[in-house]
Amino acid sequence: MVDHGTRIEFFGGLGVIGGSKVCVSTPRARVVFDCGSDIAAAPDLFRPPVVPRAGRELHDLVATGQTRWIPGVFDPVQRPGSVPDDPDAPHRPDKPDHKELALFVSHAHVDHDGLLGHLRDGLAVHASPETVELHRALALAGRGPTGRAVRWESVTGPVTVGDLTVELVPVDHDVPGACAILVHTPDGLVAYTGDINFHRGGGLASRQFVDRARRADVLLSEATTLSSDHETQIPTEAEILGRFTEVCTRPGLQLVSLYERDLDRVRRWLAAARDHGRRVVWPGAIATVLAASGLDDILTWDRTRPQSSTHHTAVAQAVRAGLDLRQVSLTEVKGSPDRFVVQPDPDDPAAMLDLPIGATTVWVHSQGEPLGPFMPNWGPFTDWLEHLQIATVQAGSSGHASPADLQEMVERIDPQVLFPFHGFRPERLVGPRTTVLASYGVQYHLDGSSDKPLTR
Ligand SMILES: [Zn+2]
Incomplete structure (x- = not known):
């Protein structure tokens, strides 16, 4: 088979859940x-009280080895001295061997989009x-x-x-607009699941x-749920x-922590609350995200309830943008706790003392x-729940395919080469033909073979 020089290189997501970053390249x-x-x-050098230094966020992650530099993609200002500038980086269109470059994002989750604020100019x-x-x-909303x-x-x-053609193909996940990615290359089809479920x-x-x-030549598949040693039953949305x-239906005030980017679930739950005579009160920044996403009748606190400044700023922005955001006072919620469900601020559990x-x-x-x-805010938050004698009701479901669904997907796609990643146990996902557990610093051919490791 003629090799047109298509290569695949990983810059994140190997042996971990999240941080997926992959480059598919040709000579052009x-x-x-x-x-x-x-x-x-472990240990996370940036856990509280350490906070990323403003303007040095990516620099510090790369300098400590937590994130891999992708040549030509990131803002050169953030490049630590230890990382050599790539002379072939495609930010020099004047060069005769200039390569076209484009960046794609499969879906709006932090482990897939969290570094987008550090791209080079114009990308x-x-x-x-x-x-x-x-x-x-x-x-x-400042989020x-x-x-x-x-x-x-x-x-x-x-x-x-x-000479590459890219298609975004919608998939089911737990955020609107989630897509898989197909890359048509001179050497064949590379398919990437993004995050997916069935x-x-x-x-x-x-x-x-x-x-x-x-029958893609290469399938890059997430392997999130294979990370767990326990077979967990995934409940349905109806359950x-x-x-x-x-x-x-219980008396008194109730609390909820819904994932605000899962707009479908938020819509359904808001309607269910309304059917039971309740409205959900959101922290200001989350309310702003929901209202800006086009959800009606979103409720947040008015100025009578202390919230952190990020929430007040977000609400002010929402009001300025003319969004339909309703506000409620603490007095009103205290007066009729049966009519409300409150989403607490996870970073401000002490504020639950204000609630009835x-x-x-x-x-x-x-x-x-x-x-x-x-998560660092889990310990303090659950300590407050215990102190206030608030029991927990689990009502979530993974956005990721079950191990059985993943395996069935891989068999149905039947790729020549499978690269499992985005999971702590990628070796548990096995393709029907060739399965490759990728390493960093290696350029893979579409048949799964590789050139010798790169020096950088
Ligand atoms: Zn995701």
Whole structure:
């Protein structure tokens, strides 16, 4: 077979959940997909009270080995002295061997988009229209990636980058606009799942992606749920909605932590709360994201309830932007706790002291922050729940395919070469033909073989 020089190189996401960054290149062009925050190694040098230094965020992550530098993609200002500038980096269109470069993002999750504020000048980010829209809402609320504003490019059809053609293909996940990515190269088809499942929305979109990716030369697949040693049953959306609805029928104030980027679930739960005579009160920044995403009748606190300044700033922005954001006072909520469900600020658990917590109050946890014991705000938050004697009702479900669904997907796609990644146990996902556990600093051919490791 003639080799046209298509290569695949990984810059993140190997042996960890998240941080996926992959480059597919030919002698003429480069396509990079996803640019997420990496999962910190233990110990996390940037855990509270250490905060990233403003203007040095990416620099410090690269300098400590937590993030890998992608030549030509990142802002040169953030490059530590230890990283050599790539003479072939495609930010010099004057050079005769200049390569075209384009960056794509599969979906709006921090482990796929968290570093987008540190791109070199002029580099646009291609994503689905829903991803772009959600990011505009996050930016308005001050909840987007740190760093500079992102230059978005909405993708509605195939994008040509030199001799590569890229398509975003919708999949089921737990955020609007989530896509898989197909890269048509001179040496064959490279398919990337992004984050995917087959249990949300009946898995209809994901199954269409499987059809499009069938017999791909290369499949890059997420392997999130294979990280766990326990076989966990994934509840349906109807089951977890039922748990929330049941809580809404109990007397007194109830608490919830919903993941605000999961707009479909938020819409359904808001409607269920309304059917039971309750309204959900959100912290200001989350309310702003939801209102800016087009959700109606979103409720937040008025100035009578102390919130951290980020929430007040977000609400002020929302009001300035003319968004339909309703406000409620603490007095009103205290007067009729049966009519409300409150989403607490995960970083300000002491503020629960203001609320009319009663013996029947529970906390419904549905993928909102604090996410789990791996997050620094989990310990303090759950200590406060215990202190206030608030029981927890679990009502979440993973946005990722179950191990069985992942294996079935891989068999149906039947790729020549499978690269499992984005999971702590990628070796558990095995393709029907060749499976390659990738390493950093290696350029892979589409048949899974590799050139000798690079020196950088
Ligand atoms: Zn995701």
